[in-house]
Amino acid sequence: MSNTGFWSNPLVETAGYFSVVVLCLIVSMVLFELVTKYKNWEEIRKGNLSVAFATGGKIFGVCNIFRYSIERHNTLPEMIGWGLFGFVLLIFAYVLFEFLTPKFNIDKEIAADNRSVGFISLIISVGLSFVIGASIS
Template sequence: MAAFWENIFIETAARYSVVILCTIVFLAIFEFVTSYRNWQEIKKGNLAVAMATGGKIFGIATVFRYSIEHNDTLIESIGWGAFGFVLLLFGYFVFEFMTPTINTDEEIGKGNKAVGLISMLISVGLSFVIGASIGGD
């Protein structure tokens, strides 16, 4: 059975499946903390929400990319990926706090593309910083 789990194709499929599942869970958490409904707004054509959500997806994927690269086991990768997600979520709240004259959540929900773009770039940028710091080895 050990040879089965050590097969690179099985290991890749397992990591891929876990990252997809974690991404769905993490996006649900983001959906919970925002005042707008991501997928409803995207369906209506709200580009600001699409950019912010895309940045979150890219950020989560980037964190997991580094987590997989720097950890030998699937459990370690999940742990570091989840920790990275918590840091991304924290970054979202810091962004909201650092812009007291703009309610970023409300502006994204209203379709403000400039705020959506900045939100996306913050998620992407932070994911690289978090990824570079992820433990392992």
């Protein structure tokens, strides 16, 4: 059996995409940790539901963007490139969300467990991931 046959096996392809996306998800969570003023996993451990909402929305958003990228692009480098581009747009959306709410600080409200702000952050991440995903596919 040639290498081409092995690599084109759906089980191998799925395991490869899964592994790469999990790695990209870890990198994106580290980058989101740097962008926010609070420590995501420390706050979640303490039971901060707002941070859990916001972080869950980011995780869903990143995975959804990569879902579109996997569906559309034929090579692993293309899939990674477009997925990471979509992730950058998601970070931009988070910064824009902070900028467009000058009456209060999004990071401070989420850190203080303002569940309304955490929930809106989740919805923005999820909603925009569909728009970003559709545009990269």
